[in-house]
Amino acid sequence: MSQLTDLPAWKALWDHFEAAKDVHMRDLFANDPERAERYSLEVDGLFLDYSKNRLADDTLALLMELAHQVGLPAKIKAMFKGEKLNTTEQRAVLHVALRNRTNAPIKVDGEDVMPKVNAVLERMGRFAHAVRSGEWLGYTNQPITDIVSIGIGGSDLGPLMVCSALKPYGHPRLNMHFVSNVDGAQLKETLKKVHAETTLFVVESKTFTTQETLTNAITAREWFLSRARDEKAVAKHFVAVSTNKKAVGDFGIDPANMFEFWDWVGGRYSLWSAIGLPIMLYLGEENFSELLNGAHIMDQHFRNAPLEANMPVLLAMIGVWYINFYGGGSHVIAPYDQYLHRLPAFIQQLDMESNGKQVMLDGSPVDFETAPIIWGETGINGQHAFFQLLHQGTHISPIDLIASLENRSSLPGHHEILLANVFAQAEAFMRGKTADEVRVELAEQGLTGEALERLVPHKVFGGNRPTNTLLMTRLDPRNLGALIALYEHKIFVQGVIWHINSFDQWGVELGKQLAKTIHAELTGKLVDAPHDSSTSRLIQLYRQANGRA
């Protein structure tokens, strides 16, 4: 495999970095009045301003050259063609088929997957219609009022994030609940809020072997049966979403109540599949279709736009510039929208579980950084918490500022304040405040001499801190679909650059294995498995506290 670090563009980028690393964005803006226009682009209802980054035309040209040299265009084609890019599991990577609105055939092992994708989508639509219209009745013949989605990771975060983001589109009779944590507190608190007669449980698990989800599902079923007192009633109140028909049957959910998806849909890329059932139940078939439409528009853009005018590619390569050259190991997602408050958590899994890898496709170790640490919070709350570090700390953390132009809260006076803060933060991160500007400001406040000078270094902002501003016309299903697909493809591009497999997640396995043994020890089924002294002591402490010493 050609080594990334041996590629001419990689080497040229290092030379360029040495020459350009100290350039200040203030100067880049001063020297190019058209910078904002040239360094921005729009895809449908999504506008990206990437002008407030430490890069110039030659930087971008080299980054695009690197993308060509690693063979990105061919990899994009390969994904859409259904090639098995997930090489450790021998699986295709085809979340794009789930939102393939043209219905052009997409083949896996010679079989066009579109007919089965559409068949499941239609079934989901019929079921969602029955629940939403009130035709689907519980065991006491009442319509469903509460939906409890039980899943974790990719089988939770997508539906949770989308249902939160699109709450204004939600069905007025339906209350959505999401249970992921095996800490019984979450399920217990949820069950306090619902009634067995009017609650539908959607058990979501790609493998249907995930301990957290199955434990929660079993407890939920026991709770339900303790009220309904009729096994037959389960069929009206439990449905499953999975790739594993047998395990669903073994669990006791009628396969007729199972919505299927396939191993070529990665967990964290699965909200477009039947895993999106809670979304469809809450938002309806039309809005779910719009979500798919938005993603499809981004897919088409990603597939067809030249690299230098390709939104996911630009975001990815700008990320590579900071991660690999500036050593910026973290990336902040800051939505200025309360409805998007779960977006940072969603993108955190999407990015870190995909690209948190240390070996390349051929198994050899990487000798460069891969995925950044993704973190974030609603921007306005972040401003009053961690933005201090982003402005004056020692790390460089690029930030995505995400907002909608249209006001959805309909409370007068709020949206302008919100957007003023988005734009002000982007400006402040870029411009900073020089020592001379601080002096003028302090002098205006009446300070002079030593008192003034003592304060100056504390009040200086270096600026030159990178941000991308992503604006949606409005936060609606279609724009949200496009936004999510944008991040999915960005992450794919970075994985291609780094020669890693973005679609497996072996790193989550070891802890799961060890937990099985320790669980057996905590429950007295196994005595004293070999551990290090720290782990043994922690187990001992648990036993003492629970009278099992």
Ligand SMILES: O=P(O)(O)OC[C@H]1O[C@](O)(CO)[C@@H](O)[C@@H]1O
């Ligand atoms: O859908 P499942 O099989 O229950 O898995 C849930 C999550 O667990 C993981 O495998 C990691 O723990 C994720 O990749 C996945 O989204």
